[in-house]
Amino acid sequence: MQPNDLERIARQIRRRDLQAVVEAGAGHIGGEMSAIDILTALYFHVLRIWPEEPRHPDRDRFVLSKGHTACALYVTLAKRGFLPEEEISTFLQPHSRLNGHPNCNKVPGVETNTGPLGHGLPVSVGMAKAARILGAAYHTYVMTGDGEMQEGSNWEAISSAAQFGLNNLTLIIDHNRFQQGASLSDTNNLAPFRSKLEAFGWEVTEINGNEMSEIVPALQHRADRPHGIIAHTNKGHGISFMQDRVEWHHKVPNAEQYQIALAELSESL
Ligand SMILES: Cc1ncc(C[n+]2csc(CCOP(=O)(O)OP(=O)(O)O)c2C)c(N)n1
């Protein structure tokens, strides 16, 4: 697929995500918009997957460690054929399997439960290590938030991955410079990430994480050790009034804001 096609799909996913958050009256729209270009590249170009057989043993694994942005994952999985697209309208409704955080026992395509930050990367190290033990060829990808990197468990996992020589593991840090309620630099600022990952023995690539032509080759790159992608993104990317505004971590657009956002995400742009 060409970058143009992927950009078109990403816009469609952004629109559906926006609509779902507005209809549910809740969600984490800022961190969804920052991550959607990477999710699109993964599910529509990079991952080796079979939607009709979500547990295929040879499938590549993707773990959304920043589980609060579940809605973006659900919309992407639905568009790729893992679940009915109509089901997105049940997001956060009673009895829906599309909960605020992804559950692998309920939703096809979800690899592990996430939501409590700091767990997806350790689990992904286990998945990559398991591939080693089994002699399996699948690749494991995991996306964390930049605020999430403040969890100490991530750094234990990073050191283990290097120790195990896991060249079948790619970590993507969605570096949108904000966490919940504050900018990263005003809290426990771990940026810059490159020098820290390199000190643990990882190979590092830095990209514009909202630019498809940079995302795809970085995801496809294979190193001789664990690979970290520092994806510089904008929280709320694609919707002008949300970008870099801390309140859009989990604010819900009102009717007027919804119309402005929809227009900005329209096909013609
Ligand atoms: C262990 C844990 N502590 C706190 C929270 C509450 N929480 C949800 S999202 C979030 C901020 C995450 O920021 P970041 O990782 O940068 O995510 P993004 O900017 O991509 O939305 C926090 C503190 C949580 N989900 N898990």
Ligand SMILES: [Mg+2]
């Ligand atoms: Mg962040």
